[in-house]
Amino acid sequence: MTANESSTLGDATLELHRRLQSIYPPERLLTKRxxxxxxxxxxxxxxxTRPxxxxxxxxAEDIVATVKLCQELGVPYVPRGSGTSLSGGCVPHAEGIVIALNRLNQILQVDPVQCTAVVEPGVINLEISKAAxxxxxxxxPDPSSQQVCTIGGNLAFNAGGAHCLKYxxxxxxxxxxxxxxxxxxxVELxxxxxxxxxxxxxxxxxxxxGLMGIAVEITVRLLPKPEAFHTVMAGYPSLRAAGDAVAQIVASGLLPGAIEIMDRLSMDAATRAVGVAYPADAQAVLIVxxxxxTETVEIEKRALQQLIDASAATATLVAATAEQxxxxxxxxxxxxxxxxxxxPDFLVQDTVVPRTRLGEVLEAIEALSRETGIRVANVFHAGDGNLHPLILFDGRVQGELERAEALSARIIRLCIEQGGSITGEHGVGMEKREFLPDLFGAADVDFMRRLRRELDPGEVSNRGKMFPDGEAPALRVVGLHPLESQGIASRM
Amino acid sequence: MTPDVEQQIEDWSQTLRSAPTGQRFLVSGGGTKPSLLTGTGTGTGTGTGTAEKRIGSSLPSGSGSGRTVAEQSRALAESDGAAPQTLDTRGLSGIIEYRPAEFTITAYAGTPVSVVLEALAQHGQYLPFESPFHVATGPEERSDDAGRWRRADLAARTTIGGLVAAGINGPGRLRHGGLRDFILEVRYLDGEGAIRRGGRRVVKNAAGFDIPKLLVGSCGRLGVILDVTFKVFPRPLDYLTMRVMSENIDSTIEIIATLTTHPWDLDALEVQPDGSVLIRLAGHSDALVKHGQRIQSRLSKYYSSFLTGPQQHQAWTAYADWLWGEADHAVARVPVSLRGLFDLDESLDEMEIERAYGSGGNVAWLRWLPSSENPGTRLKRLHKCLCEVKCCGQVIQGLGLGSWLGAFPGQAFYQHLKNVFDPRGRLGNF
Structure with missing residues (x-):
């Protein structure tokens, strides 16, 4: 720290830094801008926000010492893995510290007999599968950011992925x-x-x-890799038609590993980004x-084909090879x-609706998009009714962010009215905390908050997340996350 | 929603709210499982046999430990001067909402499991974790064998709320997940009488704290469950069972390890009390035999046979009867790991405790006949043994019903939650 930087810090911050120095050597205590x-x-x-x-x-001892110090000084802390949260779940607190768990990244044990792995919280999701x-x-569990997101963050936010439907x-x-x-x-849980x-x-x-503490060692279940896959992509003339096909597949009693939908905007974007070709005339594609x-997939694939043939599909592509x-x-x-x-910018949502109302809700979202003149792309986990409307805007234009947020709020409320949830896999975080009472009612939210305060009376652990009326959020910026612009991470 | 049931809930809420300090409440369902404080006279007879005696003080303290239901009631009354009041959930009965196309079902806590299963079966659906009283391979038959529980009666008597409170899974746990993985929403009364709701009726939800999961296995100590919503699955079209003969625990462990690490999608994998291994496959009948033959060739060094039709059903009912069929036996459920199985098995052998291992070696079901002279001896030894190997378990039938065995992991975390769910301890403790 330069003399100049240190002179601008208050006494409390200097005291905090001094106390942290007793736990961490200089290379593991970051204080410079x-x-x-x-x-x-x-x-x-x-x-x-800058912490x-x-x-x-x-x-784990470092974490215990840090947490105790934070409690003593009343300094909020934010546990953080790779920082891929889409709900603002690990945005720092301006008067707090970040506990970066990336160096706790050892796979402690892979047990092929019990089919378990014991890992530290900073281990990358995909690394577990590689080790197994x-x-x-x-x-x-395979969140789209699995190449970079950590298991600790996955656990804190109960992360999902494309294969939640079955797994x-x-x-x-x-x-x-x-x-x-x-x-x-x-404690051991x-x-x-x-x-x-x-x-x-x-x-x-x-x-x-992250409101109830930090997992420092995690035991996960490992599954045998499925013997056979059968992946089909089908084009539909409308989102509604694709949504209806999902309802038919689910109702048939088949239990696919994944059922996903992409709309035209998302297809065009994916074509530009990674060169995947989609049926030219389709307004939506369904991926099943x-x-x-081997025996089961052989039989089920015929049943699936019959369902797709009976639906409004205009084109079907069956992946013939692992590459496809x-x-x-x-x-x-x-x-x-x-x-x-x-x-240039977009907001991503994570609402859930009952699966039988997918087609209806998708049409309502399209209508809202037309009404407001704001483009909405849809790419989502159709099998579980977990939507990810992407609300497109340009943050450089005065008022566009606010308009996009207003549309976002209308979509969230629409999904609650349909008997759904505000989040399927991203968590509430900072982003959706104002909507929690809409979902659960004020009394149940208050009860959850009492649970939180019983464990942490000063709300030191990840303060400002999940519950409404948190402190004012942070500055706003626009544009892609640095990891996204490099194509490393994506938001689901 | 049923008006008179809602009125009952409202009344309970008022009762809890206005109860004097020291008043305790016992939640009771059908009395077939360990909500474990089933109240006097409402149970099936579990724990109220001739060998009704308190287990020694070596068991962890708490109102539920090692005492019979009658004793627990008396103890509560003595310590606080007020008799505990029983909240019998059987009055809260009926399916509130079943949406087959949505694969979700909501029922009042006191709804018999059999009612839920029958409704689901009409649409080819089921609860994949399997109630332990229900045999998946065929229709339930009533059996009148003297001295045996009639499982059909048990399923008719077991309540859906009791199933959640007890947190017991059947053989489907291995492949499909446990009750905890299928519960979506729960309405409950907290210890202060407030009607609360956790979760939502959608199959995927990451909002707020996961209170539905917390109440699984809570044995009525954190709240009175009022209604529950489950995700359900399509029921498999057909089943095929293989019985593999294993000579000793080493071979058994080897068989399990071979099977669970291969992508064979076993529908169930259970080690029976006689040491033989039952492997259940589920799916389209055309695929099952071929699938089974591949598994058989992999296990060629062991003798194995295929069971279909009535034979198959008989194998699974016999297994369920072993667990639930003898009222005078004590039964305990102990989560285990495959790695710890060898040592545990040896200790159980010394203690002369019969056992079966469910869900691919993830749970031990222990059974013994308490001796008339020293009825609590085995229970004490078992508790000590589990403490030593850092395992825990629970007595779910017979003498010592509800006793916690071994360690209680995460107790500090539990106590914090208990302080909010039931600050005055009205719902008892473990």
Whole structure:
């Protein structure tokens, strides 16, 4: 720190830095403006705040000491992995610190007999599958950012992915966790196996958005890689027609690994970004993937083809090779960042609606888009009714962000009215906290907040997230996240 | 929503709100499982047999530990001067909403499991984690064998809320997930009588704290469950079961490890009390035999046979009967790991405790006949043994019903939650 920088800091900050120095060597305690810049925002780039410091623990003991210090000084902390949160879940607090967990990135054990892996929170999602691959196993939850996002963040926000339909979310695959509670006490949750007795404490912790503590060691379930896949892409004349086909497939009793939809705008963006070709006349494509044993997939693929033939599909492509399958998924998973090529800025939503109301809700969103003159791209997990409308705008134009946000709020309320949820897999974070009472009612939100305050009376752990009336958010910026512009991460 | 049920809920809410300090409440369902404080006289007889005695003080303290229901009631009354009041959820009965196309169902807590299963079956759907009282391979039959539970009766008697409170899964856990993975929304009364709701009726939801999961296995200690929404799955078209003979625990572990690490999509994998391994495949009948033959060739060094039709059904009902069929036996459920199975099995052998291993070696079901002289001896030894290997478990039938065995992981976290859900401890503790 230069003399000049230090002279601008208040006594409390200097005291904080001094105390942190007793826990961290200089290379793991970041306080300079240049060092802090990388931690100012996450995957939701409209928020940006500079923290007072970033610490880089390399052990659970470091975390315990840091958390206890924060409690003592009343300094809020934000646990952070790769910072890919799309809900502003790890936006720093201006009067707090960031606990960067990236150096806690060891895969401690892969057990091919029990089909589990024990990992530290900073391990990248995809690395677990890579480590398990020699045994024919993999870690099932596959958020689109799986090449960069960490398992700790996945656990905190109960991350999803394209294959939740059949395999469930992060919570369904986490078997145990060592957790540092907000008061610094360490507890072990879960049995490390599939079964447990007593209240499901681990289930409660997963998805608590960093408000109930920090997982420092995580046991996840590994599954055998499916023997066979069958991936189909079908073109439809409208989003509604594609949505109706989803309802037919779900109702038939088939349980595909994934059912996804992309609209025309998303297809065009994906074509520009990664060169995937889509049916020229289609307004929507449906992607369906079956997986399982060779025998089962062989039978189910015929049933699926009959359903698609009976639907309004205008074109069908069956992936004949692993490469073609990979290409279909590449187009799908790149869609978010690809939208950056057709619009300077966009907001991404994560609402859920009952699956039978998909077609209806999609039409309502199209109508809202026409009414407001704001373009909305749709690319989403149709099988679970988890929508990701992308609201396109140009943040350089005065008032466009506000208009986009107003449309976003109308879409969220529409989905709540339809019996849905405000978030399927991104979490509430900072972005959707104002909508939590719309979903649960003020009394139940208040009850959740009491749970939070019981564990953390000063609301030191990830303050300002999940609950409404948090402190004023941060500065706004526009444009893609640096990781997105490099094509490394995408927003789903 | 049913008006008289809603009125009942409203009344309970008022009762809890206006209850004097020290008043305790016992939540009771059909009395077939360990909500474990089932109230006197409403149970099926579990825990109220001739060997009704308190287990030693080596068990963890708490109102539920090692005591019979009658004793728990008496103890509560003695310590606080007021008799505990039973909240019998069987009055809260009926399916509130079933949307087959949405694959979700909502029912009042006191709805019998059989009612829910029958409604689902009409649309080819089911609860994949399987109620332990329900056998997936065929229709339930009533059996009148003397001294045996009739499983059909059990399913008719077990309530859906009790299933959640007990948190017990059947063989479907391995492939499809547990009850915790299928619960979407729950309405409940907290210890202060407030009617609350957690989760939402959609199949995917990441908003707020996951209170529905927390209440799974909570045994009525955190709240009184009022209604529950589940995600359901399409029921498989057909089943095929293989029985593989294993000579000892080493071979059993080897068989399990071979099967669970291969992409064979086993529908169930259970080690029976006689040591044989039941493998269940599910799906289209055309695929099942070919699929089964591949597995058989992989396990060629073991003797195996295919079971279909009535034979198959008989194998699974016999297994369920072993667990639930003998009222005078004590039964405990202990989560385990495949790696720890060998040592545990050896200890159980020494203690003369019968066992089966469910869900691919993830849970041990233990059964023993308490001796008339020293009825609590085995329970004490088992508790000590589980403490040593850092496992935990729970007695779910018979003497010591509800006793917590072994360690209680995450207790500090639980206590914080308990302080908010039930600050005055009206719903009892573990």
């Amino acid at each position: 240049g060092q802090l810049a990388a931690y100012e925002s996450d995957g939701l780039t409209v928020f940006q 007072l410091a970033v610490v880089v623990p390399t052990s 691959a020699p045994y024919g196993l993999y870690y099932a 469930g979310m992060t919570s369904n695959h986490v078997l145990g966790a060592k957790v540092v509670l907000p008061d610094g006490e360490m 879960g049995s490390g196996g599939l079964e447990q007795v007593g209240p499901d404490l681990l289930g409660m912790f997963v998805g608590s958005e 993937e079956l997986d399982g044993t 399958r990979a290409m279909i998924w590449k187009g799908r998973k790149s869609a978010f960042s690809a939208v950056g090529l057709i619009s």
